[in-house]
Amino acid sequence: RKEVEQDPGPFNVPEGATVAFNCTYSNSASQSFFWYRQDCRKEPKLLMSVYSSGNEDGRFTAQLNRASQYISLLIRDSKLSDSATYLCVVTTDSWGKFQFGAGTQVVVTP
Amino acid sequence: NAGVTQTPKFQVLKTGQSMTLQCAQDMNHEYMSWYRQDPGMGLRLIHYSVGAGITDQGEVPNGYNVSRSTTEDFPLRLLSAAPSQTSVYFCATESGRVGYNEQFFGPGTRLTVL
Numbered sequence: 401r402k403e404v405e406q407d408p409g410p411f412n413v414p415e416g417a418t419v420a421f422n423c424t425y426s427n428s429a430s431q432s433f434f435w436y437r438q439d440c441r442k443e444p445k446l447l448m449s450v451y452s453s454g455n456e457d458g459r460f461t462a463q464l465n466r467a468s469q470y471i472s473l474l475i476r477d478s479k480l481s482d483s484a485t486y487l488c489v490v491t492t493d494s495w496g497k498f499q500f501g502a503g504t505q506v507v508v509t510p
Numbered sequence: 511n512a513g514v515t516q517t518p519k520f521q522v523l524k525t526g527q528s529m530t531l532q533c534a535q536d537m538n539h540e541y542m543s544w545y546r547q548d549p550g551m552g553l554r555l556i557h558y559s560v561g562a563g564i565t566d567q568g569e570v571p572n573g574y575n576v577s578r579s580t581t582e583d584f585p586l587r588l589l590s591a592a593p594s595q596t597s598v599y600f601c602a603t604e605s606g607r608v609g610y611n612e613q614f615f616g617p618g619t620r621l622t623v624l
Contacts, residue, residue, distance in 0.1 A: 413569035431623060432611055446555070488554070491611060498613070500545075500552030509563055 404429055406501035413478045413508050418504050420474040421504045423488030430499075433464055433471050436487040438503065444487055447473075478508045511536050516601050516616035523591040524624045530621050531586040540606035542584040543568070544576065545620075546597040552560070552599065559584055560606065590624045599609030 408425045413419040421469055425433075433450035448455065450462040450471050461474040471490075487500035517532045535542065543558035555568030559578040573595060575587040588595060601616040 402552075408550070434611070441618075443617050444613075445615070447613045449611075472554055478589075498555065498611075502552045 401505045402441050403499045404488055404500075404501040407487050408487075408502060410507045411504065413475075413482075413506060415478055415480060415508055415510055416475065417478050419506060420472060421486070422470045422472045423450040423480060423490075423501050423504075424468075424470045425465075425488075425490045425499070426469070427490070427492060427499075428469065429492050430469075430490045432491045433462075434464060434489040434491075435460075435471075435473050436500075437491045438485045438487055440484075447486065456510055475506070478506075480508050480510065482506060511593075513537060514601055514603055514616035516599075516612050517617050519617065521622070522621050523588075523594060523621065524602045525623060526589050527539065528622045529591065529602075531588070531599055531621075533586065533616055534582050535584075535601075535603045535614075535616075536582065536601055537566050537605075537614065538581065539603035540581070541604040542578065543583070543602050543613075544574070545600045545602060546570065547597075547600060548597050549599075556586065575620060589620075593623045596623045597621060 417439045435447040436444040437447045438444040448457045459476045463472045485503040485505045487503045491498045514535045544556040545553040549551050554570045557576040593604045599619045602613040604613050
């Protein structure tokens, strides 16, 4: 079983709509959680960290559910520029222990 | 500032050839790492370094060597290329400050082994 699992998608989303997707992790000792964004054939870039109480960054909302061991990302008012692959990243805070999910592809259509 | 740079951007090798992928950073970050990314799989850690002179193995180290003689550079060597090493390779850095875990990635090297 993979340590971090994501629905690969694609999630086809009309412009202006809301999309949400989850990421599950298997290591209960995981301490830090992140969402990275990766555009086609580009390097991953940090989108946002995920805090225990949940957090927002503009149109993006991240939630953490430790009991069920998953994190979620919600994108409101989707823009064409939100089309990308979103990578879930989990770490136990020991260097070298970052675990990446395979990514969820989001395609925003006009 | 250039951030994290990688060379070459593309490379085609024949089975058995060796080569070095270069990674350089001007962010003065202590931590550097190499990942490979394959279709349908997450980034997998190959080797990492927590400072000059210190390296360690990640999840998939076989067939690769690294060294870290300076803070700025972290080259990845393929000893004898195999088709299974066809992948996209990313170098990443992290400041190493306690509680701050953002990783900054280079643009990647796309390697094909025939």
